[in-house]
Amino acid sequence: MTEILLMTHVLFGVACVLASVWVFVDALNASEANRNRIQWVSRAAAVFMWLSFVVGGYWYVVFYPVDKGIILKGPWPFAHAYFMETKEHLVIMLLLLATYLPIAASNRLVANPDARRLVLWVAALIPLLGLMIEGHGAVIAMGVKVALLAKHLQP
Amino acid sequence: MENRTVSKYTTSFGLSLALTSLLNALLVVVKEKSPAVQAGMKSLTGHHWVTHASIVLVFFVAFGFLFAWVKGGHGLSLPVNRLIKTILAGVVVAGGIIVAFYLIAD
Numbered sequence: 001m002t003e004i005l006l007m008t009h010v011l012f013g014v015a016c017v018l019a020s021v022w023v024f025v026d027a028l029n030a031s032e033a034n035r036n037r038i039q040w041v042s043r044a045a046a047v048f049m050w051l052s053f054v055v056g057g058y059w060y061v062v063f064y065p066v067d068k069g070i071i072l073k074g075p076w077p078f079a080h081a082y083f084m085e086t087k088e089h090l091v092i093m094l095l096l097l098a099t100y101l102p103i104a105a106s107n108r109l110v111a112n113p114d115a116r117r118l119v120l121w122v123a124a125l126i127p128l129l130g131l132m133i134e135g136h137g138a139v140i141a142m143g144v145k146v147a148l149l150a151k152h153l154q155p
Numbered sequence: 156m157e158n159r160t161v162s163k164y165t166t167s168f169g170l171s172l173a174l175t176s177l178l179n180a181l182l183v184v185v186k187e188k189s190p191a192v193q194a195g196m197k198s199l200t201g202h203h204w205v206t207h208a209s210i211v212l213v214f215f216v217a218f219g220f221l222f223a224w225v226k227g228g229h230g231l232s233l234p235v236n237r238l239i240k241t242i243l244a245g246v247v248v249a250g251g252i253i254v255a256f257y258l259i260a261d
Contacts, residue, residue, distance in 0.1 A: 061202045085257045088204055089183050092211050093176050093246060099215070100172050107161045114235035115161045118169070121239050125246060 005059045010137065012052035013130060016098055019045035020126035023105065027119045030109040038119075042105035045126065049098035053091065060088060067144050074147020079140050087136040094129045097122055161238070163230030167222035168215075169238045170231060173245025175215040180252035182207055187256070 019041050026038045064084075071080045101122050107115035186193040186203060196206040223230040233241070 057205070057208065061205060082257050086253055089179060089207075089253050090250060092179050092208050093249060095208075096172050096175060096211070096215055097246070100168055103168050104161075104165055107165055112161070115165070118161065118165070118235055118239050118242075121243065125243075129246075129250070 002059065002063045005055055005063070009052050009056035009059060010134070012048045012055065013134060016045050016048035016052060017127045017130040017134075019048060020098070020101065020123045020130070023101065024120060024123035024127075027105070027109055027116055027123060030116055032110055035108075035110065038105050038109065039102065042102040042119075042123075046098045046102050049095055049126075053095050056091070067140075070147045071140070071143040073151075074143065075150050076139075076143040076146050079143020083136045083139045083143070087133055087140070090129060090136075091133055094126065094133060097126050097129065101126065161235055163223045163232075164219070166233050166238055167230050168219040169242050170222050170233070171215050171218035173241045174218055175211050176245040176249035177252075178214055179207075179211045180249040180256075182210065183253055184256055184260075 023038055023042045023045060026034045026041065030038065068080050068084070071077060071084075101119070104115070104119045104122050107119075109116045109119060186196055186207065193203050196203040199206045200209065225231060
């Protein structure tokens, strides 16, 4: 159960990053032809981010304390002390950015270069922050792994 | 014909995004430095992080509608280039505060 929740959290996070990259590329080539697609994909990015946030938040509150205990007794306590502590708060900003993306994309991007530039910036910030957060998640998972390995290999 | 304005909600929620990002970072510092604040936040929802996220999200929505509602319903106005700079500054400074806090201060 806990692994499925965790993978779902990552899956939706990656989907949000990919959708934002899609919006970025489409906004670079904004036209009447892709206007609806930009709006729908930006909404999808927001929905994916909310799903990732809710699932990840549930896992963090309910299941993470066990992992935290394992990490803190292992050789990589910084996987919690820095990486998880930072991740759990940066992700709130990512949620705000993803929620804002469809609002910014609701403007007429074809006729408005300033609105297009705004969408490009927001759509660029999401994958940058998102990939950083995915990396933090990888270090946290590695923190659990090295702690369990160290315990297993103890004479 | 070129249009260089954005909807009032684009401006208001953009400003709210920058402001609540900073609020997010400020809450991190306050709750980590004050066990009483963290305990209070925990008592509200059962977990300090749930309270933290709820506060930031409620303020994001509240500021977004408030900034759109001022000036007789016309909302705050800002050139889009300044809006972009404000959002970037809010996100980068807030992210920097969070990273630096856990890297150095905590």
